[in-house]
């Protein structure tokens with residue numbers, strides 16, 4: 001069985017979500033051969049020295065404990081935690097993989113992504129994304145003291161929350177042409193992503209072929225995952 005989760009937005013201020021994550025790791029996730037974390041595991045991550053925070057270290061160790069029992073953990077980054085690096089991956093005993101990832105899932109070619117790259121109508125966000133995903137920009141950012149990085153991240157979070165109130169709802173959803181292009185680029189019949197917090201199973205036709213797009217739920221105090229095995233695909237919660 002394979003599990004897919006995203007958008008936990010773990011932070012010390014959301015204790016219920018952190019508890020839900022630990023219960024999920026000790027419970028349902030242990031039945032999975034693979035756990036795929038599709039981005040925004042953390043509320044924000046300003047560099048792997050964020051492991052110096054007891055909260056972040058504890059969450060990371062909880063992932064490593066699951067991996068220790070035999071579940072393979074794969075992490076894709078999101079728009080909040082794109083600075084997760086190899087030090088984190090080592091501490092979590094997880095594999096850090098760059099999106100898009102293509103896997104064969106129950107015989108179906110399936111493309112995995114966080115989902116933000118599909119939101120091409122959000123032009124301001126895509127410009128911001130291009131900037132902060134630039135390796136030179138990241139190196140410069142990571143060279144700042146941790147306290148400065150935390151301040152910048154907190155400012156950006158506030159700006160983002162304010163900005164979203166002014167953005168139309170459909171601008172913050174995926175763009176149909178971007179979705180179609182991603183299906184075709186990878187010859188995939190299935191897609192799994194998060195980011196939009198609009199959990200659903202969408203059926204559609206792209207280039208004359210039937211496709212399915214599964215959107216994961218965010219957490220907010222409760223564990224939500226997609227599980228896939230021979231008995232089928234199902235969105236579950238705890």
Ligand code: LP5
Nearest residue numbers: 044045046079080124125128132153156157160161163172
């Ligand atoms: O995250 P969420 O759900 O609120 O909204 C996202 C998009 N916002 C973001 C920004 C993050 O929330 C900010 C936190 C990142 C922490 C990373 C820390 C380490 C790196 C610091 C990097 C500087 O991703 C939001 C989308 C929304 O999803 C829906 O898809 O609309 O997009 C924005 O808010 C982007 C704005 O529209 C444009 C922001 C311009 C700011 C320009 C500052 C340039 C950077 C300078 C940094 C020193």
Ligand code: MN
Nearest residue numbers: 040078079195
């Ligand atoms: Mn996101």
